Amino acid sequence: MYREIMAKTLTGKGKINQVIEKELFISNDISKTLGCWIINLKHEIIRENLDIFVKGSYDIQLWYALNNNQKSEVYNETIEFYEKVNMSYRDLKVIDNEIYTKVYVPKYPSCTSMELDENKKIKLKIEALYYVDTFQEALLVVNCSDDYVEDVSIEEEIVMNVNPNYINDVVSTQDGEEHKS
Template sequence: MSQYREIITKSVVAKGRKYTQTHHTILPPNKPSGILGCWIINHEYKAKKSGKKVDVFGTYEINVWYSYQNHTKTAVVTDKVEYKDVINLTYRDDDCEGDDDVWVKVLQQPNCQEAVISESGTKINVQAERELTVEVTGETKVTVAFHDYEDEWDCERETAEEHYDK
């Protein structure tokens, strides 16, 4: 005869995922004549659950290497960007307790897709992308069947005799 027991455990109870494209305008100190490179570094973020959503707050730096004075000199301009991504959650278990533990995984680090000189010729337009996924863990119940008898084991009986002399 088997019986059932409920075990309370922590598990992933909700997930969410978001892909974001952003457009940034950077004003360098010199009028650019060409874009030599663009890279995004120092990505940092933190997350907080808010109802059935997760707010991810983050920052990163956009670095654009450009030429100026008719391609005779070069410089790098840096712009620090702040962002907030609101990620909707899909729940597997609506009856969970303590679901405030949030885990963020970066699927695509912020990355420059395109960097071009604006039509006015004084600014640099940067298009960037990033993709994040979040998981929320909480306490949930698992029902397991168990048997209240012990299986018979075929074990050999061992004997031992020990002597301790002082």
């Protein structure tokens, strides 16, 4: 036996496997790179019909040495991004056109490669992973087992579960008498 139920359900899934390659020129005195940190990730979902985009930014902090490793400094820059999510949707009977979205970041942006070339340019490779899920109210068809017992009517449930002596029992215990069930 099959039944139709209405529920808020997962209607679409998507992901962005983000790889950004960036080239920086900071100074002619740079002697080597010491480290790169990615901080302050901010992101939001932008919807345009069924197209979904992730818009956001993060800060890179690049630590480098100058003057033959005699001095070090930190370079700061904010990277902004706006990328379309590759979505796949389930074919469901949708009840409501309102779409709820949720973004997950299982792989926070991180610098996976950094090198200083002979022209004193720093080449960075930054990778991140974003998952996006969409939810909507939809009509679902579910399979019920054959040994399904019809729901009990409200009158039958009252007879089965309501204690008709509840008030008397409560008053008895408040008067100090022993409670008998």
